[in-house]
Amino acid sequence: MKLSFWTIGKNNEPFVKAGVEDFTNRVSKYFKVQWSIIPLPKNAGMLSEMDLKKKESEIIFDWLRPGDYLVALDEHGKQWTSEGLAKFIQQRANESVKNIVFLIGGIYGLDESVLKKAQQVWSLSSLTFPHQLVRLILSEQVYRACTILNHEKYHHK
Numbered sequence: 001m002k003l004s005f006w007t008i009g010k011n012n013e014p015f016v017k018a019g020v021e022d023f024t025n026r027v028s029k030y031f032k033v034q035w036s037i038i039p040l041p042k043n044a045g046m047l048s049e050m051d052l053k054k055k056e057s058e059i060i061f062d063w064l065r066p067g068d069y070l071v072a073l074d075e076h077g078k079q080w081t082s083e084g085l086a087k088f089i090q091q092r093a094n095e096s097v098k099n100i101v102f103l104i105g106g107i108y109g110l111d112e113s114v115l116k117k118a119q120q121v122w123s124l125s126s127l128t129f130p131h132q133l134v135r136l137i138l139s140e141q142v143y144r145a146c147t148i149l150n151h152e153k154y155h156h157k
Contacts, residue, residue, distance in 0.1 A: 002031065002034070003089075004101045008105055009037065020139050023140045027139065038060065040106070054113075057111035060114055069100045070117060070119055071102045071118060072105070073105065074122070082144050082145060085141055086144075086149050104131060
């Protein structure tokens with residue numbers, strides 16, 4: 001199974017880049033993993049919130065492939081414990097899902113059409129985080145889930 005981390009926006013800031021790369025490399029010991037940064041639509045700064053989200057959704061739908069299992073990160077999604085995330089990943093592996101796409105939206109979040117298309121909508125927290133930090137948290141939590149699945153010491157429970 002492959003894990004794809006997609007984010008809309010710009011490349012990682014230096015203060016986040018090293019951590020994201022570290023945890024992504026750690027995850028790659030368990031699953032194929034890839035980060036993809038979806039570029040902002042042209043003239044993004046000139047678009048209304050609704051129009052920007054709509055343009056971003058069109059790009060996302062172009063990128064999705066048949067068989068992709070879409071997990072949209074959204075503040076109104078379901079919250080998991082680390083063990084719950086591990087169980088979720090294991091269930092997808094048991095179902096022979098080829099690719100789980102973890103999607104971080106743009107500055108205004110994800111269009112409703114993307115949230116409806118997603119097989120799972122996940123909230124990392126009730127708190128609001130900068131998108132750059134969401135990338136780091138996502139990669140760390142997926143790594144933590146991998147260590148839980150493999151009964152390793154990283155997660156101390």
